[in-house]
Amino acid sequence: MRKIEDNQLILLIWRGRKYLKRVTLDQSFHGKGGMLRYSDLIGKPYGIRIGDYDIFEPTIEDIVMYGLKRETQIVFPKESFFIAFRLGLKNGSHVLEVGTGSGANTYILSHAVGPQGRVVSFEQEERHFRNAKRNMERYCEWGNVELQHEEFTGCDGEEFDAAFIDVREPSMVLGKVRECLKGSAPIGMIVPTANQISDVLKTLEEGYGDTEVLEILIRKYKTVAERVRPTDRMIAHTGYLIFTRKLDILELETTQSHPVIADL
């Protein structure tokens, strides 16, 4: 049974409101549910209710939602979870990100590729770069993220397994991202408007395949057994996701003894 220790993170919930806090021996949480001395938590297991407070061990999602400091519109976990797997990421993958923003998606990518993987993320804006850097330093478990404070112009020959793009005009960087990728590598993008979908699709006409555009909607329900019903309001739009894969056209060799493609 893992116990709460000094300097560890906790997720504290009071009547549905969630707070991510770092336990420190001599401090307390002051909320509407009363004062809670962190020293009283140390040595206790995670997953406990004390008065009106519920104390959990934070998940990756908790850290993104309640820990990371945001200076930009972030890619939300519901999209990041999908992106990470859709990009085929797994233990040891190398992934390129253009547009770190606040680092929320970077943080998820870091978990998806694990301690043997590698995330290289570019951010041009100094303020965002600094914020993302601090977020990674505070919360990232593995040293697998490399943040670059510069405009993305290429990768010096490094070949990545996949890429994710979150910049205003993805079509402006797509070609250079493509050059950094292995053949077949999946590329993901997020854009807020339908006009941008149209722009990106035009760029994808050559050199890419298996393109897909989609959006993810999460509909939440109230948790009363006798009154099962959706919540009154929901988030209607965070962004459109575009996925594609690097594709090269292989010229058929004419000298071969048999045709590569024979009619059936």
Add this chain to the structure above:
Amino acid sequence: MRKIEDNQLILLIWRGRKYLKRVTLDQSFHGKGGMLRYSDLIGKPYGIRIGDYDIFEPTIEDIVMYGLKRETQIVFPKESFFIAFRLGLKNGSHVLEVGTGSGANTYILSHAVGPQGRVVSFEQEERHFRNAKRNMERYCEWGNVELQHEEFTGCDGEEFDAAFIDVREPSMVLGKVRECLKGSAPIGMIVPTANQISDVLKTLEEGYGDTEVLEILIRKYKTVAERVRPTDRMIAHTGYLIFTRKLDILELETTQSHPVIADL
């Protein structure tokens, strides 16, 4: 640049139709786009178009969707991706699954916990167990999945970081699953009907916290730049997801010199 080798998997796409195939020197793919000799692919990079065929390196999702043999309604990747992260899984996590089914979700969990992690999955039905076992043998990269062919009745003292339940009546096994978990451990469930949401919520009234019920809807778009619009039809329902966490009520010690919770 990774090349296609004998005995490797490829994803072959012909006009949007996808096939997961294992390349073997002396065989061919026979489809409406013509015959393709696998021997012609060997030594070529992934991510190539040959005639009407696009050849990619399969992602985790491709393997689930076009590789795994299904004998049951599977948990779809859109849900599995969300579940894996929502359960807080990361490199090294130990996760319990009750209801292996065809192993689609098991396969995603396996990737989420990585080679240092562990997935223990229970399946009562022999036919499903055998099918899932073969699916894991064929496609699982790491030896981190342990399939149990028996009714789930408990875990012999093993403590898991998280659990996922996909059985007809989750409320019947919830209590025993809870006993196998560390404090604070997230539990996920999938149920097809609103009546089941109601049943599960009743069971969650004590011993659990941070309960959430939701569903995930994916809306796909056509990929024509000049005519951006959703597809005509979509999948409207796969299942309701229920998430909760193990929670114990900590009795306040009355002898302590200061109250744990002091009014503000």
Add this chain to the structure above:
Amino acid sequence: MRKIEDNQLILLIWRGRKYLKRVTLDQSFHGKGGMLRYSDLIGKPYGIRIGDYDIFEPTIEDIVMYGLKRETQIVFPKESFFIAFRLGLKNGSHVLEVGTGSGANTYILSHAVGPQGRVVSFEQEERHFRNAKRNMERYCEWGNVELQHEEFTGCDGEEFDAAFIDVREPSMVLGKVRECLKGSAPIGMIVPTANQISDVLKTLEEGYGDTEVLEILIRKYKTVAERVRPTDRMIAHTGYLIFTRKLDILELETTQSHPVIADL
């Protein structure tokens, strides 16, 4: 060209905020866009912008949304519009409503059946009845609505073309509503929870046919040509709609010379 006259209704919009007002010679509208003397509007056409104010002739929906005084959760126009047509209402129809509430749906039904039609609506709660009565007196164009301040127990032999039920437990009144209807008459219901869907469906097992359960979702878009995208948030739930039709099982007459249904 219809002109604005004294004592008429106008819809006034200021930066997206909508107000339904009755023009009176000696009064003014005081808003953040400045003061607007109603006397300056009289004699002007509808559909004009004066300063920051847009003045339109109100539609039925404007009156429901910005005119009717609400003392209850109303049936929203998006549902009422659908209900009115789904119930097959047209000029001259007679429709029964159980549960007037604030009269929002009643008002739409009144328009659907036209001046030659008839709406009879029951409301038990005195406060709601009074509010609905005032709403109808203020806004209803035709004297085709009859509000009953009493518990619904039956119809004294009157036969309606259709019925709508908006009460806590529709299954409690369904049988009596059915007795007031012509054969084949459509019945609509709105319920907020999935548990209630289940309850109603049980009641519908005998004496009803062509049952359908559905919900209506409206997704709005921002109106910027260069940035077409959904609004950030949307209404996720107002209610589930249940539609059915009165059905009697006709006993086959055995003495007839030919069978009513012959096998093919």
Add this chain to the structure above:
Amino acid sequence: MRKIEDNQLILLIWRGRKYLKRVTLDQSFHGKGGMLRYSDLIGKPYGIRIGDYDIFEPTIEDIVMYGLKRETQIVFPKESFFIAFRLGLKNGSHVLEVGTGSGANTYILSHAVGPQGRVVSFEQEERHFRNAKRNMERYCEWGNVELQHEEFTGCDGEEFDAAFIDVREPSMVLGKVRECLKGSAPIGMIVPTANQISDVLKTLEEGYGDTEVLEILIRKYKTVAERVRPTDRMIAHTGYLIFTRKLDILELETTQSHPVIADL
């Protein structure tokens, strides 16, 4: 109690499949549920089950869905119902439609304005015009629809209360439609793609107000009391609806003794 008579329409349902038929004395319905002689129905009430067949009196929606012959993609009732009310139509309204198509929306508009109303609808394509004409002759109850077989170029001074546009490029006819309308008159449009939303919004920048873009999604549920759940698949897209109203900017008269808009 209304009885089924010779030459009347019936809706016949067999295991969820719906057929709109006209009863004729000497004919029969031949289906998988057996043969049904129409002569056996005459004199019976609507709303009866005979064998496996349920016989109902058709609603407006039944006629649109199962009666009207389609030669085009139709505006579906879920949208038409919304459009009719959103355009503020009521008994006696005059409404202009550009693009009759198969007449499905025309038919709903006809019901919305009632016998004292008027629908004028333009269709350029001869084949569609003829089909719509036949549909109206067969099913329209009131002689309130005037179909024009010509390109829409204007209205000869007639002033309409509202308009609906369903043509490939609504922005090409918007200006002329506007000239046919009373001040404040609502205009509705349906377009399949987001690119067209963008085009229309550009046209609406001057001379229009209260613009709104939205889409309507209907999610249906299975009707089993013990297993309340959405259907597996749903219609994901029929079209985007755009609504606006005719608006003129009123020049402020400078000679007036008081300003029309005074600062607060």
